[in-house]
Amino acid sequence: MKNILYILYSSILFALASTGSFAQEKEPEPQKKIVVKAFAKPGAILLRWAVTDKYAWKYSNQYGFIVERTTVLRDGKPLTSPEKRILFGDTIKPRPPKDWESLVRTNDMAAVAAQAIYGATFQVNNKEENELLQVFYESEELDRRFGFSLFAIDQDFEVAQYAGLGFVDTDVKENEKYLYNIKSAIPEDRMTVEPSGVFISTKDTEALPQPTDFFGYFYENAFVLVWEYDQLLPYYTAYNLERSEDGTAFEKINEVPITKLADTPYSGVSYTDSIPQYGKKYWYRIVGINYFNETSPPSEATALIGFKEIKAEPIFASANITSENQVALEWTFAEEELWKLNKYELLRAKTAIGPYKTVLDSIAPDQKKVTYGPLSNINYFKLKAVGKHQDFKESPPTMVQPVDSIPPNKPEGMKGVIDTLGIVTLQWKKNTELDLKGYTILRAYRKDQEFTKLTKRNLRNETYIDSIDMTSFDKAVYYRLIAEDHRYNESIPSDTLILVKPDRIPPTSPVFKTYEIKNGIVNLSWINSSSDDWASTIVYRRDTSDSIPQPWKKVFETPYSNVTQFADIETIPGKKYAYTLITVDQSKLESEPTPAVVMDIPIQLIKPGVKGLYAKVDREQKLIQLVWNLKAKDAVEIQVYRKSNKEPFTLYQRLDPETNRWIDQRLTANTTYTYAFKPVFKDGSIGTWEEIEVKY
Incomplete structure (x- = not known):
């Protein structure tokens, strides 16, 4: 609910900060401060200011503001000693309650501002406005006072002066330019409010822009007037709407200025006016009102005519097929609405939802029957009652189908x-x-x-x-x-x-027939599952050499029923493996695994390792270079292990078998390193372990 209050008083604060007349940033600062706006006219400078914080506003009503004017230029030249003076002779505060009495009787905004500043409790007893004000009654007291006070003075410059937030300086000269500085009179030990200023002369007059994008239209027996609001917010806080019967003499029709009370996604504002007389032409225009009660040039006028819309709709009473290809349609229409009609139109479509096309136009308003042909296999008709101002009402659709004995086509694509x-x-x-x-x-x-x-x-x-x-x-x-x-x-x-139907019964398991190890290769044979929806047999293998169980790995799958054997050539000597079989059927269901068979792969003889292992220490380059020779052609890698002092060997590097030279630079001074080299061959066998100790 606070947000709605902030929408009211932020409209002035953001509008003030958006113009070049301010020494402020566009984004509000987090600290408490004053924002100010000035308007020049012949013989006077109009000043208008506000504070950004509700507590600053509360204490400002008690202590007021100081308006300091400094004469900076005279005849276009800077003064060597700028002339300063305090305007009003003292602090500017809200006028006492007695001074408000006569203004409150004639000015609603003055009543709201006075009640916000001086009222014992901030309540408004106008029942016509309670729908809006009820929202604010539920918010905090100071929020309500602050929000309504700034909103009221935003609409009326005279009220702003009464509230101590506005001043007119008439003691000005055309050949001088002034710096106005607005300061808070609140004691600094109670609150600090950042001052603000504006540099202006009576010659800095600014022509107010003409309101734009103003248009209107007739809707639901009223005129809706719409115009751009947000774009001109730096200039105008409210508008007056004027109406004319001849396009020349205009009169204001709104009792209070028209403003935008809420922050919406739309940049415009609208006003709805009742129609004084139907069938008569009216002209409308708007006039902007700025922060100083100055008015803009009127907008371009828009002309509108109100008319009585058709309320009733025609209803089909009967649809009689008079021949194999023609239909007679009859309808009813409210007698009291006939005077609004210009004509009827007969519409036809192939489906109930359309699209409909006009097939008979300009049917007289007093006509209640029409004959139409030729007909299609199926026809949907609507009757459109058109008013004198192009408004219209359509009847509900009615279907007309001539005699039909032809069945639909055979359904396809099931x-x-x-x-x-x-x-x-x-x-x-x-x-x-x-x-x-x-x-x-x-x-x-x-x-x-x-x-x-x-x-x-x-x-x-x-x-x-x-x-x-x-x-x-x-x-x-x-x-x-x-x-x-x-x-x-x-x-x-x-x-x-x-x-x-989907198969939910898994197939039976296959059975191992034979299994053996020959020349280091595991050979398996089996009998396939007896299920008639057999699709494939899968061989799984698991390494069981370690105490930690390893996952099963699929090593072979065949979709051919005559393939019932498999030779595993990817085993490593010295390892122990378990094998199992699974059947998959045509529904992708799997059988229970066959009881596993375990095979120990015999260890191969150790092959010769590296020869001529030699180490060279280069302490300036901080490295150890190792050189060796390996003549074996079927090696796949050379594994280098390293340890230091009493630490165990760890695998330190893997090298290409063609390599015969390697440099170690990850070293610590005064450390003895032992390197071991072990080649690994394609068949899984390994070469002899060769070590060398190096002092670094």
């Missing part, structure tokens, strides 16, 4: 799926007949079984959800589709759709 819960989803292509009424679904569980209807009423859409018994022994379900038109003509059935 397809479907069954999930594991027995839910069947069916879809098909839409028939193109205009008189299509719907579809009927038929189902059977065997080819030779009679199909039965699943729906009592015709389906309107091209989808259907069915459920079937998954526990029955039937492996498939059969569907057909029939289309029907509005004359109950049925198409021939669609092609039969056969859907196979």
Whole structure:
């Protein structure tokens, strides 16, 4: 609720800060400060200011403001000693309650501002306004006073002066330019409020811009006037709306200035005016009001005419087919609305929702019957009653269909799926007949079984959800589709759709037949699953050499039933492996794993390692260079291990078997390192372990 208050008083603060007349930033500062705006006119400088904080406003009502004027230029030249003076002779505060009495009787904004400043409790008893004010009654007391006070003085410069937030300096000269500095008189030990100033002379007059984008339109027996608001907010806080009967003499029609009370996504504002007389032309224009009660040039005028809209709609009473290709339509229309009519139009479409096209125009307002032809297989008609000012009302549609004995076409494109819960989803292509009424679904569980209807009423859409018994022994379900038109003509059935039920029974497991190790290669053979929906057999392997269980890894899969053996050439000597088999059926269901067989791969003989291992220490370059020779051709890598002092060996580097030189730079001074080299070969065997100790 506070937000609505802030919308009211932020309109002035943000508008003030958005012009070049301020020594302020566009974004409000977090500290308490004064914002000021000035307006020059011949013989006077008008000043208007406000504070950005409710507590600053409260204490300002008690202590007031100091308006200091400094004469900076005279005859266009800077003064060597600028002349300073305090205007008003003292602090400027809100006038005492007694001074407000006469103004309050004639000025609603003065009443609101006076009540906000001096009222014991801030309440407004005007029942006509309680819908707006009830929102503010629920907010905090000081928020209400602050928000309504700034809103009221924003609308009336005279009220701003009474509230101690405005001043007119008439002791000015045309050849002088002044710096006005507005300071708070609140003691600094109570509150600090940042001052603000403006540099201006009586020659710095600014022509007020003409309001733009003003237009109006007739809507629901009223005139709606709309114009741009946010764009001119730096200039105008409110507007007067003027109306004319001849386009020359205009009169204000709003009792209070028109302003925007809420922050909306739209930059414009609107006003609704009742129509004094229908059928008569009126002109409207707006005049902007700035912060100093100065008015703008009037906007361009817009002309509007009000008229009585048609309220009743025509209703078809009958639609009789007079021949094979012609229909006689009759309708009714409210007698009291006839004087508003200009004509009728007959509209026709292929579907109830349209689009409709005019097929007969300029039917007389007193006519109640018309004959139309030729007809299509199906026709939808509407009658449009057109008013004298192009307003209109349309009748509800009525369908006309000549004698029809032709059935719809055979439905096509039927397809479907069954999930594991027995839910069947069916879809098909839409028939193109205009008189299509719907579809009927038929189902059977065997080819030779009679199909039965699943729906009592015709389906309107091209989808259907069915459920079937998954526990029955039937492996498939059969569907057909029939289309029907509005004359109950049925198409021939669609092609039969056969859907196979999902398989929920896993296949039986395969069985190992033989298994052996030959030349380091594991050879397996098996007997496939006996399930008739067998799809493939998978071989899994797991390394069981360590105490920590390793995951199963798929090493072979065959979709061919005559392939029942596998040779595993990717084993490592000295390792222990377990093997198991799984069957996968056509529904992707897996069998239980075959009991595992465990195979120990014998260790191969150790092959020769590196030769001529030599180390060279370069303490200036801070490195150790190692050189060796390896003649084996089937090595895949050389593993380098390193340890220091009493620490164990750790794998330190993997090198290409073609490499015969390597440099170690990750060293610590005064440390003894031991390097070990071990080649690894393609068949998984390893070379001899060669070590060398290096003092660094």
